[in-house]
Amino acid sequence: MEKAGSAVTAVAALEDDLRRGMYDYIRRARRPVGRDEAAEAVGISRKLAAFHLDKLVDAGLLCARYAPLDGIRKVGRTPKVYEPARTDIRISIPPRRHDLLAEILLDAVLTEGDQENAAQAAKRAAREHGHRLGAAERERTRPGRLGAERALTRAREVLAEYGFEPDREAPDCVRLRNCPFHPLTARSPELVCGLNHAFLSGFLTGFEARSVEAVLEPRPGECCASLRSA
Structure with missing residues (x-):
């Protein structure tokens, strides 16, 4: 998942016309591009092009490596070439997770x-996705036995990365202020809120946070769910 801070950094790097021009040129080239070619594409010096290209690498928009251009090895230092990074950069305010x-x-x-209808299959899939996320987070952090306080704190940290904008509304409650699936929720609130609840429940199960449960508490302009001490 692309974090919001990384996405903002990437987009900010493209604010400069020269960087955006070289980035567009390299994407269209569909092959590794050297500094001389990138510089010529936007009409600047090789030295200045190198500066901007490396800024695009730092922002995660380009990848750089040393390789012969056109597959031909020449005498001297192997040139540095640039290619588009294989990542999607997206920004949504507030955060959305339609993917x-x-x-x-x-x-x-x-x-x-065979024994499921479409809605049942979707809820099962949502629960499985959540469970995988929770299990992976537990394996990564190895938090040991989780009481309600610690479980709510950790869940808040993880779900913030998924755009839920969790808020510790009370000692025993984390309220999810943003729906990552909006505006699709408006088309079928029962289905989408059901998937959301299944995803959150699966996450808590995978994280082995038995002292916390996901509950449906719809409020206008917010996510349909909260996490509460069980």
Whole structure:
């Protein structure tokens, strides 16, 4: 998942016309591009092009390596070449995670069982996605036994990265202030809120946060769910 801070840094790097011009040129080239060629594309010196290209690398928009251009090895130092990074850069304010919802629905379509309807398959897929996230986070952090206080704190930290904008509303409650699936929720609130609840429940199960549960508490302009001490 692309973090919001990284995405903002990447977009800010493209504010400069020269950087944006070289980035567009390299994307269209569909092959490694050297500094001389990039410089010529926007009409600047090789030295200045090198500065801007490396800034694009630092922002995560380009990848750089040393390789012969056109596959021809020449005498002297191997040139530095640039290619587009294989990452998507997206910014949404407030945060949205339509890609996550799409993954859940795709998994539901591909794995729907004979005894399930579409909605049941989607909720199962959402729960499985959440469970994988929670299990991976538990494996990464190895938090040991989780009481309600610690579980709510850790869940808040993780779900913030997914755009839920969690807020410690009370000692026993983390309120999710933002719906990452909006505005799709407005088209089918029962389905999307059900998927959201299943995802959060799966996350808590995978994280082994038995002292916390996800509850549906819809409020206008906010996520439909809260996390509460069980």
